Amino acid sequence: MENSAGPSEVAASPELLWGPHEPSQRGPRPAFTLAQVADTAVRLADRGGIATVSMQRVASELGYTKMALYRYVPGKSELLAIMVETAIGPPPDMRSVRGGWRRRARTWTQLMWATWDRHPWLPGVTTGSRAIGPNETGWTEAGLSAFDATPLSGSQRMSAVSLLSGHIRNTYSAAAAGTQPWTPAGRLDPGLAPFINAARDSFPAITAALGSPGRRTDPREFGLRCILDGIEQLITPAGRPADRARRSPAPT
Amino acid sequence: MENSAGPSEVAASPELLWGPHEPSQRGPRPAFTLAQVADTAVRLADRGGIATVSMQRVASELGYTKMALYRYVPGKSELLAIMVETAIGPPPDMRSVRGGWRRRARTWTQLMWATWDRHPWLPGVTTGSRAIGPNETGWTEAGLSAFDATPLSGSQRMSAVSLLSGHIRNTYSAAAAGTQPWTPAGRLDPGLAPFINAARDSFPAITAALGSPGRRTDPREFGLRCILDGIEQLITPAGRPADRARRSPAPT
DNA sequence: ATACACAGTATCCGAGGGATACAGTGGCTT
DNA sequence: AAGCCACTGTATCCCTCGGATACTGTGTAT
Numbered sequence: 270m271e272n273s274a275g276p277s278e279v280a281a282s283p284e285l286l287w288g289p290h291e292p293s294q295r296g297p298r299p300a301f302t303l304a305q306v307a308d309t310a311v312r313l314a315d316r317g318g319i320a321t322v323s324m325q326r327v328a329s330e331l332g333y334t335k336m337a338l339y340r341y342v343p344g345k346s347e348l349l350a351i352m353v354e355t356a357i358g359p360p361p362d363m364r365s366v367r368g369g370w371r372r373r374a375r376t377w378t379q380l381m382w383a384t385w386d387r388h389p390w391l392p393g394v395t396t397g398s399r400a401i402g403p404n405e406t407g408w409t410e411a412g413l414s415a416f417d418a419t420p421l422s423g424s425q426r427m428s429a430v431s432l433l434s435g436h437i438r439n440t441y442s443a444a445a446a447g448t449q450p451w452t453p454a455g456r457l458d459p460g461l462a463p464f465i466n467a468a469r470d471s472f473p474a475i476t477a478a479l480g481s482p483g484r485r486t487d488p489r490e491f492g493l494r495c496i497l498d499g500i501e502q503l504i505t506p507a508g509r510p511a512d513r514a515r516r517s518p519a520p521t
Numbered sequence: 522m523e524n525s526a527g528p529s530e531v532a533a534s535p536e537l538l539w540g541p542h543e544p545s546q547r548g549p550r551p552a553f554t555l556a557q558v559a560d561t562a563v564r565l566a567d568r569g570g571i572a573t574v575s576m577q578r579v580a581s582e583l584g585y586t587k588m589a590l591y592r593y594v595p596g597k598s599e600l601l602a603i604m605v606e607t608a609i610g611p612p613p614d615m616r617s618v619r620g621g622w623r624r625r626a627r628t629w630t631q632l633m634w635a636t637w638d639r640h641p642w643l644p645g646v647t648t649g650s651r652a653i654g655p656n657e658t659g660w661t662e663a664g665l666s667a668f669d670a671t672p673l674s675g676s677q678r679m680s681a682v683s684l685l686s687g688h689i690r691n692t693y694s695a696a697a698a699g700t701q702p703w704t705p706a707g708r709l710d711p712g713l714a715p716f717i718n719a720a721r722d723s724f725p726a727i728t729a730a731l732g733s734p735g736r737r738t739d740p741r742e743f744g745l746r747c748i749l750d751g752i753e754q755l756i757t758p759a760g761r762p763a764d765r766a767r768r769s770p771a772p773t
Numbered sequence: 774a775t776a777c778a779c780a781g782t783a784t785c786c787g788a789g790g791g792a793t794a795c796a797g798t799g800g801c802t803t
Numbered sequence: 804a805a806g807c808c809a810c811t812g813t814a815t816c817c818c819t820c821g822g823a824t825a826c827t828g829t830g831t832a833t
Contacts, residue, residue, distance in 0.1 A: 296810030423733025481675030495751025548779030
């Protein structure tokens with residue numbers, strides 16, 4: 270009803286995202302701008318899902334014909350790439366975030382959640398090989414900088430940022446649905462419930478987990494907490510302060 | 522070049538996945554089976570990417586017309602749903618995996634990685650609201666069962682499984698590309714490199730991380746390790762054995 | 774023998790992305 | 804001032820896609 274990626278992948282060339290677009294001199298003035306195209310497309314996607322974004326629709330929303338768009342954008346892939354850049358927006362300034370690496374990483378994650386929640390079509394479109402723009406790169410930069418004062422190696426920092434941003438992708442509202450047979454609220458998916466219940470004997474662990482009492486755990490927070498705890502193990506090998514030297518047989 | 526989800530979402534009805542398909546009695550014999558349709562479609566997707574899977578293509582691969590497929594499958598959404606079920610395959614029997622929760626969870630994750638690696642189109646297709654079949658549910662069941670002997674609550678177990686399977690989705694080869702401006706091998710994306718280098722001053726942390734020496738960290742293993750370590754904090758509050766009581770001010 | 778449920782097919786439709794050829798526009802050169 | 808021509812938006816065409824509908828053939832139950 271609301272998801273899906275366009276039929277062609279977002280394998281756009283990066284020029285459009287990164288290059289300085291000098292306005293051409295000769296010839297008639299363009300009727301609109303690349304930014305307007307992007308904004309329009311993003312608005313459409315936010316409202317009706319990514320599937321409602323077609324060249325036709327975007328163009329007529331702007332009041333022009335489909336083919337006029339191709340003067341601004343080489344193709345659909347590039348349009349999607351620019352939509353992503355636009356939706357993501359400029360990265361936050363992490364220098365204004367006080368506190369240690371943990372607080373900074375957490376803040377960064379929450380800022381990113383807030384952005385992505387506004388554009389539920391993002392995860393479906395940011396899979397697979399594609400061109401990444403300066404905004405998105407800026408977010409990565411900001412994420413990496415959270416680990417600045419940390420003993421982690423460059424490679425580890427990159428992995429940590431990938432891990433966190435992956436968690437964000439996986440737990441924004443719409444994408445989370447459809448990945449597990451239960452809803453984010455921890456109940457069986459309504460459509461699946463009759464079938465799973467009918468085969469209840471084959472799924473004892475699911476049945477038990479759903480029926481178990483206890484406080485609801487927010488999957489987002491649970492995941493973030495686990496990840497941060499895990500990273501902390503690498504920074505201060507055990508517990509809070511370094512009260513243990515180094516686990517001798519590192520668990521696999 | 523190889524990614525994308527079909528234009529329509531996978532919002533199929535679960536009947537086809539779960540129901541027992543009794544063969545019809547009257548009438549001519551079907552020329553092939555639902556399983557053959559699924560296999561053919563999966564083969565196509567494995568080879569040329571999900572974009573090459575069309576009713577036309579699948580049908581002609583089987584040697585029949587496009588419309589014949591609609592006798593087996595209500596529509597494209599359902600075809601995709603069945604493809605997922607088929608590609609995922611039956612879940613592993615976790616009873617044969619010895620060891621504690623950690624070893625079991627790790628084994629489950631690795632088995633899932635092996636499966637998903639064979640079908641790089643899976644992540645792009647399993648986003649958003651959709652019907653989940655018995656195989657996929659079985660994998661979830663298997664994952665949950667890894668935490669059987671654990672003090673985790675049902676809600677926590679579900680979150681843990683979501684976290685792990687999310688990590689798998691995010692780190693299978695093809696999906697990982699396109700999510701960060703670097704490759705899984707830890708080098709700048711070739712297409713992006715000139716642009717990022719040109720703006721090197723704006724990305725000090727990225728530049729530093731990429732240029733830093735030190736052993737390569739496998740992002741998959743890094744993430745898995747962090748997640749398992751994080752979960753371990755919940756099971757045995759600090760370090761390996763319970764040599765600490767409970768962190769008093771739990772870090773946020 | 775006949776009815777009828779079910780198989781595969783032929784044909785048609787609208788929407789999508791995109792190529793190509795064209796006409797209007799307006800600054801730059803002469 | 805005249806004209807070139809780069810660049811604008813448009814009109815038209817093509818192919819592929821998912822799907823609806825109406826049809827013909829098939830084989831089992833009555």
